[in-house]
Amino acid sequence: MSATAAAAAPGHEPSAKEIRLVIAASSVGTVFEWYDFFIYGTLAALIGKAFFPADNETLQLLLVWAGFAVGFGFRPLGAILFGYLGDRLGRKYTFLVTVTLMGVATAGVGLVPGAVSIGLAAPAIVILLRILQGLALGGEYGGAAVYVAEHAPPEKRGFYTSFIQSSVVGGFVLSIIVVIGCRAFIPADAFEAWGWRVPFLLSLILLAVSLWMRLKLSESPVFKAMKQAGEMVKNPFVESMTYPGNPKRLFVALFGITGVLTTIWYTAFFSGMSFLRGPMRMDEATVEIVMLVSGAISMGFYLLVGKWSDRVGRKRPIIIGAIATLVLLFPIFWGMGSLANPGLAASARAAPVIVSGSGCEYDAFASKQATECGRVLADLTSLGVSYSVGDPEGAPHVSVGGEPLAIDPADDAGRKASLQSALEAKGYDFAKQKPPLASLAGIVGLLCALGLLSALTYGSVAALLAEMFPPQIRYSSMSIPYHIGAGYLGGFLPLIAGYIVATTGNPYSGLWYTWAVVAFGLLVAWWGIPPGPPRDFEASEHDLPVSPANP
Template sequence: MGADSQAAPAQGKTGKGRDALVIGASSLGTVFEWYDFYLYGSLAVIITGHFFSGVNETTGFILALLAFAAGFAIRPLGALIFGRLGDIWGRKNTFLITMLLMGVSTFVVGLLPSYEQIGVAAPIALILMRLVQGLALGGEYGGAATYVAEHAPEGRRGFYTSWIQTTATVGLFLSLLVILATRTWMGEEAFKAWGWRIPFLVSLLLLGVSLWIRLKLHESPTFQRMISEGKGTKKPLAEAFGQWPNLKVVLLALFGLTMGQAVVWYTGQFYAQFFLEKTLKLDGALANLLIATSLLIGTPFFVFFGWLSDKIGRKWIIIVGCVLAAATYFPIFKAITAYANPVLAHAESSAPVVVNADPATCAFQFDPVGKAKFNTPCDVAKAYLAKAGVTYSNHDAPAGAPTTVKVGGVTLEGFDPKGATGKAFADARKAWEADLGAQLKAAGYPAKADPALVDKPKVIGLLAILVIYVTMVYGPIAAMLVELFPTRIRYTAMSLPYHIGNGWFGGFLPTTAFAIVAATGDIYSGLWYPVIIATVTAVIGGLFLKDTRHNPIED
């Protein structure tokens, strides 16, 4: 379909009617794409058991998070491929293709056999579908944000594009809602066994609705004007990244905007959920409900901060959001522990756990192929504590010294198989782990969070603060990215820093943070990753970026 055939306003509408259709159709379609993409993140704990059951539990969860991150890792490639098409072929046609890829790949995930059925082919197929999803999403966001911004009147771009910014959170909220409804309808046992597939299969219906809505749109008037005036480019990649003035802006957009925005986004919405479910041992349905409620409270602030950025500027809203997040993450997550699992919080303070071991006997327990054996006394102790979600500190013992685990005032000798092999070794390890488990229980460490003791209003309030940080950094950013680049390379140039920031720095946050926690034993140590990244962005963006709200975009 040629660009010239789409010069008419959307459905013949003008003014507010046209703008409402543009914003509504672009936003709703993007909501469905985010729904598809985030289903996996919401179900990572369950998916671990179905697709990564051939490795130890800690490795399996890290691999599940890596599969989650794989979809993010490839997003910059999608940005290059579809960004180029969008700058040459048009905004509308390009994001129709990305939507089709996203919907089909998500539906296929719901049909994939498990590890028990087809072995290693199962995680490979899962990761392949995640890569297709990431490729599609790499082209979707830049197209939708550019399309809406190019329809927006002067002085309203922040407000108009803020609706696009709500789509990621609304998509996550929709995925949580569908998951929660399915869990409630069929029960937790059936949901974990096979019902988790239903939300993925529902995506086929959403794909049909999304395509129908998107087909009502016409091409961006700014893009049309550029083409009619002969100002387009046939080499957007070379112009965006091969010319230093443009490349410099791309790099500043990455390190001074999107890198910090991304880690704040994924800490506030995904890492918070992993923390509740994996670390604090909350029931999955309850964790979904708490996160969904906080999203419902916080989502209107996307539009508020987008609107505010039209009044006072975009840059400092984003920078302040990064600074607030970096300054308060540790106390907020510690407070979440106190209110979501008070028994665990009390045990950590009254009976701290210390592993004393020769560091030479302690391995970094990450085994992608499932072949390594972590059987030293140090490894056995740390593996059990990580699985139990227990915070512990490491004390280095002299070379050759035996491993001990101290729980409060009681010291337990490290695992000693006494030369046993095979089944005898497994039985000895199981018996030692039972002894450690009994000692932890005696010291007050709970196996799971007690739902009756969860202070839901306070947990929701803290989670909502995390979401409001997200809205500060994310609400104004689409308008700012659009305003940084000229029309002829806008889709390409804004998409790459956005998807490197969100795909790499943000998408790998849950994996990186959980690996840091598993290595250190401190359930809060993973927060250093977003704190450092957000701080770096605040410094670079504050010093080197200028605000863009008065920049013209029709050039």
């Protein structure tokens, strides 16, 4: 490879105005794409009723998260496809395609009739649209991150690219703002019936704004210099797999960088939201406001970490964030539980629930449990009550604090209601919670702590990944491991964590998935992320075979 025309494209130094436009257009597009993707998770409960109706409430929610995971599962394929196009045809036009595909697919979800109207075709169409969203998202992040990184001066690359990471949170925040706004103007019954579709349809307006801004951009100077010098590769995907040293870099990017950042991110925002809405029984509108405030505050953390990484290097913030997560993850959620629903937490400690009897197993994916004891566990799970399983023999029965409850496990019609009444008599509170202002402030503070942990492991990542890989295959090389990690390790987190909680009866048990992924990722990051100050990819160490720009 020549001194790499791409290494800097010194012929043209972007002006301050051009840099601002690059950051603004890339960030707005990223906000829009992630808004489209996250609106599905923000409205998970209503989407479950519309497209995945089931008698088992837990199964209904798990099916929604399965649909959420399907979109993530196709992100790696989108990374391969659009990474190829981005490295062959250019950064700008590739992420114009991805943003358009995302907008059309998102609006489509808002137009699909419910399962009551068209049966199984409804969830099938929604899953197809989620697949299109996943493909689009697979090309978006790499395109935006590479585009900004290749415009930024090296000494400010971490700060400039941190706007992309902050924009991911911005998409989540925007999805909540839109939902809160729709709830304010649409009556509650109407919102549940049809109003939840409005946030999906609004994506067409956001698409128009994003396209208008991105069409004003020029191609990356790095890509233009490579094309003029004839330093394009024939197959970016193959070269990404075979370029000297790249297998190690791909492994580190997958497990040591993306695996850490994505599980912390989804735990902070999606698990936090599900935890407060579900087991802690907080009022939905209150949860949305809490998530909005904490998310908006957290956006600033990503910019601070990105700027800090320009001085201390990319590795230190990630290592600090991963270690802090392993230490603080469970205490933060314990604290939120105590503040959100102190009565439930106190009752669980003072009067633990023990379920005994033969066939006492819970299948979260069954529409109806096979045994009477299993149906009792399903009721407790839907009530958000922690339980433990005792003697596996005999007739099913439930004890609270050592005293048996007078319920009939065989009474499918009234068992859950009688179980709830009996637990309430023992001090359990199942009313929707609206914690006092001081408690809400504490919850926001703890969510911001999770946001800071996410920022430490995510704020400098776009710059780090751009610096890890050679320019000719940069789009593909950073997109593929990023979207495999984010698509599978992160995208399946709500489903896996929800399943663990459902099968154990412990609302905190799903956190072990995050803890395990971060612990392994910490070891990989310590071993594989380059130490020291930030630096460009050292292209002179290896020579990448290139083909003419127009073979």
